[in-house]
Amino acid sequence: LAKxxxxxxxxxxxxxxxxxxxxxxxxxxxxxxxxYQQFPSQGPRFIIQGYKxxxxxxxxxxxxxxxxxxxxxxxxxxxxxxxxVYYCLVGGSNFGNEKLTFGTGTRLTxxx
Amino acid sequence: GAVVSQHxxxxxxxxxxxxxxxxxxxxxxATTMFWYRQFPKQSLMLMATSNEGSKAxxxxxxxxxxxxxxxxxxxxxxxxxxxAHPEDSSFYICSARLGLGTDTQYFGPGTRLTVL
Numbered sequence: 001l002a003k004x005x006x007x008x009x010x011x012x013x014x015x016x017x018x019x020x021x022x023x024x025x026x027x028x029x030x031x032x033x034x035x036y037q038q039f040p041s042q043g044p045r046f047i048i049q050g051y052k053x054x055x056x057x058x059x060x061x062x063x064x065x066x067x068x069x070x071x072x073x074x075x076x077x078x079x080x081x082x083x084x085v086y087y088c089l090v091g092g093s094n095f096g097n098e099k100l101t102f103g104t105g106t107r108l109t110x111x112x
Numbered sequence: 113g114a115v116v117s118q119h120x121x122x123x124x125x126x127x128x129x130x131x132x133x134x135x136x137x138x139x140x141x142a143t144t145m146f147w148y149r150q151f152p153k154q155s156l157m158l159m160a161t162s163n164e165g166s167k168a169x170x171x172x173x174x175x176x177x178x179x180x181x182x183x184x185x186x187x188x189x190x191x192x193x194x195x196a197h198p199e200d201s202s203f204y205i206c207s208a209r210l211g212l213g214t215d216t217q218y219f220g221p222g223t224r225l226t227v228l
Contacts, residue, residue, distance in 0.1 A: 032216075034216065041203065041222065041224065042221055042222060043116075043118075043205045043206075043207075043219035043220050043221050043222045044207075044219045045219070046114075046216060046217075046218060046219075049216055087155070087156075100146075100158075100217060102148075102155045102156040102157075103155060104155055105155055
């Protein structure tokens with residue numbers, strides 16, 4: 001299982017774009033990159049998943065360079081409700097029941 | 113889609129009693145479900161992988177006789193904390209894997225267990 005490294009915490013003002021970078025130097029060929037958001041006393045919520053280049057959905061964008069050793073979650077125009085812990089995970093393949101390992105996550109605090 | 117529920121959302125019990133937590137995939141079938149535990153200010157720690165129709169696979173350090181897992185159907189997995197003690201107090205979260213192809217897991221809302 002690839003180990004991930006993220007900043008422990010980040011602060012940002014409302015309305016700003018926030019980029020959280022995750023390092024995963026040992027990512028395997030079949031691994032996907034998945035980001036989750038967790039609010040206190042709630043289960044993690046799926047945000048976005050990608051394999052390479054760029055993925056965009058209604059809440060975020062995920063940028064993955066060609067070597068796939070890192071990825072960046074981009075949250076456009078954050079609001080106070082985006083204050084949460086964000087986890088980057090790598091893993092998954094098209095066979096088996098591969099488990100995911102959660103790292104420390106990034107605690108994002110949005111300042112009014 | 114991809115909704116996972118847990119019941120109960122919180123439970124308080126006396127030391128020595130057993131507590132059962134249910135995890136259901138509401139709109140999809142999950143051959144594999146996972147159980148996690150999370151202590152305050154910490155990350156999620158995988159406890160076990162639950163496979164429908166077979167025995168669960170426990171992570172190192174997790175007592176299988178204490179944390180009984182049953183995955184009786186494609187939409188239901190249960191975790192029973194037997195003879196609970198105060199140190200078992202934690203936030204228990206399940207997840208269900210959507211299917212083959214990618215390993216996207218969808219998480220339940222969690223169950224707060226407090227053992228007095």
